[in-house]
Amino acid sequence: xxxxxxxxxxxxxxxxxxxxxxxxxxxxxxxxxxxxxxxxxxxxxxxxxxxxxxxxxxxxxxxxxxxxxxxxxxxxxxxxxxxxxxxxxxxxxxxxxxxxxxxxxxxxxxxxxxxxxxxxxxxxxxxxxxxxxxxxxxxxxxxxxxxxxxxxxxxxxxxxxxxxxxxxxxxxxxxxxxxxxxxxxxxxxxxxxxxxxxxxxxxxxxxxxxxxxxxxxxxxxxxxxxxxxxxxxxxxxxxxxxxxxxxxxxxxxxxxxxxxxxxxxxxxxxxxxxxxxxxxxxxxxxxxxxxxxxxxxxxxxxxxxxxxxxx
Numbered sequence: 576x577x578x579x580x581x582x583x584x585x586x587x588x589x590x591x592x593x594x595x596x597x598x599x600x601x602x603x604x605x606x607x608x609x610x611x612x613x614x615x616x617x618x619x620x621x622x623x624x625x626x627x628x629x630x631x632x633x634x635x636x637x638x639x640x641x642x643x644x645x646x647x648x649x650x651x652x653x654x655x656x657x658x659x660x661x662x663x664x665x666x667x668x669x670x671x672x673x674x675x676x677x678x679x680x681x682x683x684x685x686x687x688x689x690x691x692x693x694x695x696x697x698x699x700x701x702x703x704x705x706x707x708x709x710x711x712x713x714x715x716x717x718x719x720x721x722x723x724x725x726x727x728x729x730x731x732x733x734x735x736x737x738x739x740x741x742x743x744x745x746x747x748x749x750x751x752x753x754x755x756x757x758x759x760x761x762x763x764x765x766x767x768x769x770x771x772x773x774x775x776x777x778x779x780x781x782x783x784x785x786x787x788x789x790x791x792x793x794x795x796x797x798x799x800x801x802x803x804x805x806x807x808x809x810x811x812x813x814x815x816x817x818x819x820x821x822x823x824x825x826x827x828x829x830x831x832x833x834x835x836x837x838x839x840x841x842x843x844x845x846x847x848x849x850x851x852x853x854x855x856x857x858x859x860x861x862x863x864x865x866x867x868x869x870x871x872x873x874x875x876x877x878x879x880x881x882x883x884x885x886x
Contacts, residue, residue: 610631776812
């Protein structure tokens, strides 16, 4: 089925009104891109989920909805146009800055469009990440991870993940027992197993991530080496580990740190990533309070990966 994307640019004051019009026209959901809100989140110190730059034009809010290309589409679009005109007549000024923008999409486009950005990637000295739809002739020393992230975070191309993978090459030993907390697609658990870890437990609170991680692990022939569990951080693990990985965000890592000493074996390492550089000092202070010392920090693209051990 094809769909039509309808985007309107409006003011902050009229954004909710425009969203209501799009809903009334039959949209199942409406997306609102507010640059002022994005900048507020960036400056709050908690914006860590992606690399969206600071927004320059904060006066324009973009409201977007999707409609099926069926026999009611023209009727829906005419309704939207008439309702916008009625609002403008009522308030005495234009509330939409330019004509609506239209784009035709297919369901297959939504499922596959992102694939054009995900290709074979080399990480560290030996690890190679390969999407299933591409072929690659590996060198004898290379360890190939075949992964399709689906709806779970983790292709290995983001700075936070690639720094973790490169550091795992340095700390994984044949006797290492590993906990991957907030495993997402399972890529770091797979990397640890490929690097020769004795055992790996991958945990995520999201049931969808757990399902996708299991699929990716099976695709790499590692179902016998990696156990995937649904759980909240370390609450999904039993015993202690030689290496604990948490590629999440600074606030969650700070919350996790007090539990690390009870779950880490003597001489073990805690690898934390997903930390924007501005929050590095906060994480280091929390580590100190929890009885851990930071022994190495890597930086890439404004992000930090911190390797810790017990004092």
